Amino acid sequence: MNIQTTRTRTAAETALIDTFAARLPDLPGDKAVIAKRREAIAALEARGLPNRKVEAWHYTDLRRLLTTVPAFDADADAVAVAPLLEGSTVLSILNGKAGKAQPVEGVTIVSAAEKMADGIFAPALQPATDDDAVGAINAAFAADGWFLDIADGAAPATPIEIQSAQAGGQVHTRLAARVGEGAKATVVERHVGTGDALASSVTNIVVGDDAELRWLIVQEQPVGATQLGQFNAWIGKNAKLTLFIMNLGGRLVRQEIRVDAKGEGGEFTLRGVNLLAGSTHCDVTMVLDHSAFGTKSTEVIRNIVTDKAEGAFQGQIRVAQQAQKTDAKMACNTLLLSDEGGFSVKPELEIFADDVVCGHGATVAEIDRNSLFYLMARGIEEKTARGLLVKAFLAEVIEGLEDEPIVEALEAKLDGWFAEHG
Amino acid sequence: MLEIRNLHARIAETGTEIIRGLNLTVKDGEVAAIMGPNGSGKSTLSYVLAGRDDYEVTEGEILYNGGSILDLDPAERAAKGIFLAFQYPMEIPGVASMEFLKVAMNSQRKARGEEPLKVPEFLKRVREATASLSIDMAMLKRPLNVGFSGGEKKRAEILQMKLLEPKLCVLDETDSGLDIDALKIVAGGVNALRAPDRAIVVITHYQRLLEYIVPDSVHVLYKGQVVKSGDKGLAIELEANGYAGVIEEAA
Numbered sequence: 085m086n087i088q089t090t091r092t093r094t095a096a097e098t099a100l101i102d103t104f105a106a107r108l109p110d111l112p113g114d115k116a117v118i119a120k121r122r123e124a125i126a127a128l129e130a131r132g133l134p135n136r137k138v139e140a141w142h143y144t145d146l147r148r149l150l151t152t153v154p155a156f157d158a159d160a161d162a163v164a165v166a167p168l169l170e171g172s173t174v175l176s177i178l179n180g181k182a183g184k185a186q187p188v189e190g191v192t193i194v195s196a197a198e199k200m201a202d203g204i205f206a207p208a209l210q211p212a213t214d215d216d217a218v219g220a221i222n223a224a225f226a227a228d229g230w231f232l233d234i235a236d237g238a239a240p241a242t243p244i245e246i247q248s249a250q251a252g253g254q255v256h257t258r259l260a261a262r263v264g265e266g267a268k269a270t271v272v273e274r275h276v277g278t279g280d281a282l283a284s285s286v287t288n289i290v291v292g293d294d295a296e297l298r299w300l301i302v303q304e305q306p307v308g309a310t311q312l313g314q315f316n317a318w319i320g321k322n323a324k325l326t327l328f329i330m331n332l333g334g335r336l337v338r339q340e341i342r343v344d345a346k347g348e349g350g351e352f353t354l355r356g357v358n359l360l361a362g363s364t365h366c367d368v369t370m371v372l373d374h375s376a377f378g379t380k381s382t383e384v385i386r387n388i389v390t391d392k393a394e395g396a397f398q399g400q401i402r403v404a405q406q407a408q409k410t411d412a413k414m415a416c417n418t419l420l421l422s423d424e425g426g427f428s429v430k431p432e433l434e435i436f437a438d439d440v441v442c443g444h445g446a447t448v449a450e451i452d453r454n455s456l457f458y459l460m461a462r463g464i465e466e467k468t469a470r471g472l473l474v475k476a477f478l479a480e481v482i483e484g485l486e487d488e489p490i491v492e493a494l495e496a497k498l499d500g501w502f503a504e505h506g
Numbered sequence: 507m508l509e510i511r512n513l514h515a516r517i518a519e520t521g522t523e524i525i526r527g528l529n530l531t532v533k534d535g536e537v538a539a540i541m542g543p544n545g546s547g548k549s550t551l552s553y554v555l556a557g558r559d560d561y562e563v564t565e566g567e568i569l570y571n572g573g574s575i576l577d578l579d580p581a582e583r584a585a586k587g588i589f590l591a592f593q594y595p596m597e598i599p600g601v602a603s604m605e606f607l608k609v610a611m612n613s614q615r616k617a618r619g620e621e622p623l624k625v626p627e628f629l630k631r632v633r634e635a636t637a638s639l640s641i642d643m644a645m646l647k648r649p650l651n652v653g654f655s656g657g658e659k660k661r662a663e664i665l666q667m668k669l670l671e672p673k674l675c676v677l678d679e680t681d682s683g684l685d686i687d688a689l690k691i692v693a694g695g696v697n698a699l700r701a702p703d704r705a706i707v708v709i710t711h712y713q714r715l716l717e718y719i720v721p722d723s724v725h726v727l728y729k730g731q732v733v734k735s736g737d738k739g740l741a742i743e744l745e746a747n748g749y750a751g752v753i754e755e756a757a
């Protein structure tokens with residue numbers, strides 16, 4: 085007998101399992117997709133939600149932290165917001181349902197609901213591992229989203245923003261992009277809302293050879309919402325993927341990143357900014373595979389923790405035996421602004437190649453008293469002085485994106501957050 | 507302007523007393539020089555004046571224009587016109603120099619109930635001040651003090667002082683690290699600020715600076731007390747004979 089089958093179900097587990105049958109008739113997908121959904125919910129039924137004994141969930145005991153699962157609310161009135169970057173083409177997802185497709189030159193855009201009925205979609209719903217609770221919940225309930233097929237050599241003139249807006253209830257979205265050979269694009273994945281929703285979102289990306297993709301995940305859910313995100317990507321030969329993540333909201337947030345640099349000379353850059361306030365719990369967990377020769381990666385995560393917020397970053401880098409000349413650098417720095425908050429960091433390197441450069445570093449610090457005194461001695465009020473120092477700490481990560489409109493838009497988000505929580 | 511009475515201050519963390527019953531009066535328009543051996547408490551005094559919370563005042567009083575400043579935080583003191591040019595200015599990565607200057611000037615204006623400076627006016631003032639101190643504007647494109655040479659940092663302190671137009675200027679060893687030409691420029695900058703309603707306290711080890719910024723009074727600090735005061739002749743005497751005589755006399 086297996087331990088998991090004997091434990092009592094939590095209210096959240098029960099709610100997920102019980103609502104599935106009622107929800108299923110309204111979910112899109114062909115027969116194989118429906119079968120995958122059933123499989124996912126059966127796995128959830130058998131294993132339950134992961135607790136802290138499951139290594140990948142050590143810092144986020146989902147079983148304990150996911151206390152309630154709101155009912156679906158078909159009539160929830162989600163409202164779209166202005167795009168992060170001016171002039172973006174916006175593909176909206178309101179209350180979990182994709183809006184009207186917008187034309188973008190060189191990009192074929194199809195809703196996820198439509199994709200799920202194409203007869204070949206089902207395998208994409210397979211969770212990554214047995215412990216992949218985000219993948220399983222999303223596979224069971226994903227209702228809609230957007231699929232982008234960016235043609236070889238295409239370079240859309242404007243950024244694309246995929247915006248999921250919720251107004252309570254549950255929203256489960258699926259996003260995907262194929263970036264053709266030599267194509268170049270910027271995509272913003274935005275999670276906003278007004279309700280205490282349970283949101284899950286899985287994004288699958290294939291970056292073709294020589295392509296360059298910049299993908300920005302900006303999560304600004306309200307304080308009562310739960311956001312379970314997963315970003316999966318495969319990077320082709322000499323291709324570049326830059327993933328920027330900004331978490332500035334939510335009650336319970338888990339953002340998973342699974343990236344495989346599988347083509348020779350592929351490059352991955354992760355820049356993350358986590359702004360944690362109130363009683364937010366935010367976990368960013370990355371598993372990065374260097375599986376080809378001469379691949380490069382840089383991960384820079386900066387966190388601000390105030391009030392009673394808690395956060396974690398788990399960064400696992402695996403270098404396969406054939407991935408000689410891998411160059412991987414990971415850093416996670418946290419600024420603690422209150423005694424009650426906390427941030428845990430777990431770097432992990434698994435290296436099977438012998439000719440590689442891999443490094444990681446982590447720091448947790450408070451605002452430098454000397455710098456604070458210096459600024460105040462010039463007449464800058466304490467609150468403003470702290471704000472300047474905190475912004476200085478984050479600025480580097482954002483400025484590293486080296487694109488003025490993007491940097492300005494993200495810094496405006498920072499300012500907004502500080503105005504509320506600084 | 508400034509009246510320090512029987513001041514006792516200790517390091518907050520360890521409780522070690524550094525300032526031990528210090529008395530000092532500086533009048534409006536006066537330039538006072540403070541000299542004294544290493545470790546006598548000169549910088550500590552300057553920090554206590556500026557309100558650094560690493561130090562605790564346990565006894566005595568600091569009166570600024572007749573009112574106690576002990577309950578004010580550093581920003582409030584600065585807004586009232588107290589300025590400290592640091593012996594070791596801090597490097598603050600990520601904070602742009604220009605942004606810092608603008609925020610500092612406008613914070614003080616706000617505290618005094620004045621309108622913020624418009625950008626062109628701000629730029630004009632910075633341009634004029636940098637020119638008068640022979641500072642290259644390009645230096646201000648860098649983060650605050652980051653990578654500035656020792657002398658550049660000292661000059662940048664004087665630039666801030668010029669822009670903020672304080673009433674009580676405390677210069678902690680502004681001369682150390684400056685070459686002869688820079689020393690003259692900085693002294694010129696300080697002298698330009700001499701005014702009947704402004705007092706300047708110059709902390710220095712060297713008579714040379716006092717040839718350029720001629721003090722009205724000279725005070726010797728030793729073990730946290732002013733052990734001797736005099737006119738500029740005292741500085742010349744110290745330069746010739748060292749502190750031994752003065753210290754013996756006081757003991």
Ligand SMILES: Nc1ncnc2c1ncn2[C@@H]1O[C@H](COP(=O)(O)OP(=O)(O)OP(=O)(O)O)[C@@H](O)[C@H]1O
Pocket residue numbers: 517524542543544545546547548549550551560593
């Ligand atoms: N925060 C501190 N922690 C420990 N010791 C301190 C601290 N601040 C000052 N001191 C000690 O207090 C004494 C006075 O220091 P201070 O820097 O005021 O001297 P000073 O007169 O400015 O010397 P100098 O001429 O070398 O600049 C020294 O012995 C110094 O080590």
Ligand SMILES: [Mg+2]
Pocket residue numbers: 548549550593678679
């Ligand atoms: Mg000193």
